[in-house]
Amino acid sequence: MSRQSNYPILKLSLLAVLVFQFTVFAQVETEAVKKFNARVKAYMELQKRVSSNVPPLTTTETPATIAIRTKALANGIQLARANAKAGDIFSPQVARGFRQIIRGELHGKAGAPSRETVKIGNPTEEEGAAGKIVLAANVSYPDKAPRSSVPPNLLLNLPQLPKGLEYRFLGRHLILLDSMSNLIVDYLLDVVPKG
Amino acid sequence: MRVLLTFVLLLSSATAQDLFLPNKKDSLHFAVIGDSGTGGSAQYEVGHQMTAYRTRFPFNLVLMLGDNLYGSNSPRSYQTKFEMPYKNLLAGGVKFYAALGNHDDPKQRFYQLFNMNGQRYYTFKPHDRVRLFALDSNYMDPEQLAWLERELKGSDSPWKICFFHHPLYSSGKRHGSEEQLRTFLEPLFLKYGVKAVFAGHEHFYERLKPQKGIYYFISGGAAKLRRGNIARTDLTAKGFDKDYHFMLIEIEGDILHFQAITRTGATVDSGIIFLQQENTAQTEASSK
Numbered sequence: 001m002s003r004q005s006n007y008p009i010l011k012l013s014l015l016a017v018l019v020f021q022f023t024v025f026a027q028v029e030t031e032a033v034k035k036f037n038a039r040v041k042a043y044m045e046l047q048k049r050v051s052s053n054v055p056p057l058t059t060t061e062t063p064a065t066i067a068i069r070t071k072a073l074a075n076g077i078q079l080a081r082a083n084a085k086a087g088d089i090f091s092p093q094v095a096r097g098f099r100q101i102i103r104g105e106l107h108g109k110a111g112a113p114s115r116e117t118v119k120i121g122n123p124t125e126e127e128g129a130a131g132k133i134v135l136a137a138n139v140s141y142p143d144k145a146p147r148s149s150v151p152p153n154l155l156l157n158l159p160q161l162p163k164g165l166e167y168r169f170l171g172r173h174l175i176l177l178d179s180m181s182n183l184i185v186d187y188l189l190d191v192v193p194k195g
Numbered sequence: 196m197r198v199l200l201t202f203v204l205l206l207s208s209a210t211a212q213d214l215f216l217p218n219k220k221d222s223l224h225f226a227v228i229g230d231s232g233t234g235g236s237a238q239y240e241v242g243h244q245m246t247a248y249r250t251r252f253p254f255n256l257v258l259m260l261g262d263n264l265y266g267s268n269s270p271r272s273y274q275t276k277f278e279m280p281y282k283n284l285l286a287g288g289v290k291f292y293a294a295l296g297n298h299d300d301p302k303q304r305f306y307q308l309f310n311m312n313g314q315r316y317y318t319f320k321p322h323d324r325v326r327l328f329a330l331d332s333n334y335m336d337p338e339q340l341a342w343l344e345r346e347l348k349g350s351d352s353p354w355k356i357c358f359f360h361h362p363l364y365s366s367g368k369r370h371g372s373e374e375q376l377r378t379f380l381e382p383l384f385l386k387y388g389v390k391a392v393f394a395g396h397e398h399f400y401e402r403l404k405p406q407k408g409i410y411y412f413i414s415g416g417a418a419k420l421r422r423g424n425i426a427r428t429d430l431t432a433k434g435f436d437k438d439y440h441f442m443l444i445e446i447e448g449d450i451l452h453f454q455a456i457t458r459t460g461a462t463v464d465s466g467i468i469f470l471q472q473e474n475t476a477q478t479e480a481s482s483k
Binding site: 182 | 266267268269270272273274296297298299300301302305306307308312313332333334335336337338340361370373374375376378379
């Protein structure tokens with residue numbers, strides 16, 4: 001058998017491996033998304049319960065109203081999640097799925113524009129804003145810190161969040177931010193590829 | 196409808212407090228500020244100059260292009276970085292319409308004087324022929340893109356104007372063009388006939404050469420300034436990075452007039468954009 005006649009078999013084998021890998025990745029992603037959505041839903045139910053005990057936030061001429069409400073909501077959630085820790089939302093399985101999705105969008109040459117987007121407004125890139133944020137679950141995102149942009153293509157691929165929750169980046173870390181209470185709900189370390 | 200715009204630069208250097216706008220009674224008048232919320236002296240000076248111009252060019256609407264409150268978003272910050280610098284304008288009944296920048300707490304949308312009605316992105320129609328779209332360029336999620344497409348598609352206003360924080364085109368050395376955002380927004384702008392776009396983020400003034408027929412302005416120097424930050428590129432029609440500034444706009448029928456003014460009242464750019472029907476005019480740009 002000549003070398004040339006082996007090529008179709010080799011190609012078919014490679015294709016089979018790729019299809020298998022893709023299928024496995026897709027399954028991991030699907031399962032991860034399901035679990036993530038369930039945990040987010042549980043968090044939002046908790047937030048809703050706490051919200052019912054604080055004044056509603058409506059449009060106001062008095063910024064103090066916004067600040068007081070934010071603080072009250074944060075206090076209530078912190079109390080209700082007193083034992084919160086990293087991984088509560090981004091469990092290992094969820095984390096694997098997220099890392100795959102993020103790597104798919106931000107890796108290599110094709111991901112360079114997205115990596116640049118992540119730097120926009122990122123506290124570690126902004127003058128005077130770095131090093132002031134404690135990265136932990138259930139702690140407040142500092143009032144003075146800017147907020148990173150999130151690449152639109154990534155937002156298309158990550159699970160959609162309910163209103164009031166946002167993905168943001170802090171350096172190379174992904175954070176899940178409750179924008180109504182300013183609390184970091186959970187985070188994933190080093191998800192943005194270097195370079 | 197494909198719209199062709201004609202552009203003529205009127206003057207590049209002018210004396211203090213000259214007005215290069217027709218100032219017609221029935222036209223839409225508004226001002227534009229970006230990156231304004233420092234609470235520093237420059238912001239106050241720009242605010243004073245806007246007030247001075249308003250005596251000659253009555254406007255009741257100001258677009259804020261984001262970074263409305265730098266640093267803390269505390270109640271005190273709303274006072275020192277917004278209410279006090281624009282005290283006279285607010286007292287005169289001027290309404291401010293804000294877009295969110297990367298330094299802004301998204302809960303600013305609940306602050307009534309920013310007129311966001313609790314929304315991160317929104318649209319309003321201040322004039323029969325003009326519809327404005329405020330976007331949250333920090334977080335362009337599928338929901339916002341779908342909303343934008345729906346609103347643009349449903350609008351029959353000849354003048355569709357978008358404003359948001361991050362510029363799709365920029366000659367800034369520090370930031371530059373937001374190419375990824377452009378990938379998502381530009382097709383919608385082109386498809387639904389957006390005529391002009393205002394952005395901030397870069398701390399200078401830049402009028403871009405028309406990009407695929409759309410006129411882009413950067414006005415991010417109402418309180419922050421990056422001197423000498425405009426790189427030499429083919430994008431720039433006019434750039435100014437030597438002092439703080441704001442813009443005045445007048446839309447009179449099929450013509451949009453603009454003027455960029457420094458905190459001392461000097462005009463650094465002015466001109467007109469024509470809105471015309473398909474095949475009736477050539478796009479033209481010239482400067483004196």
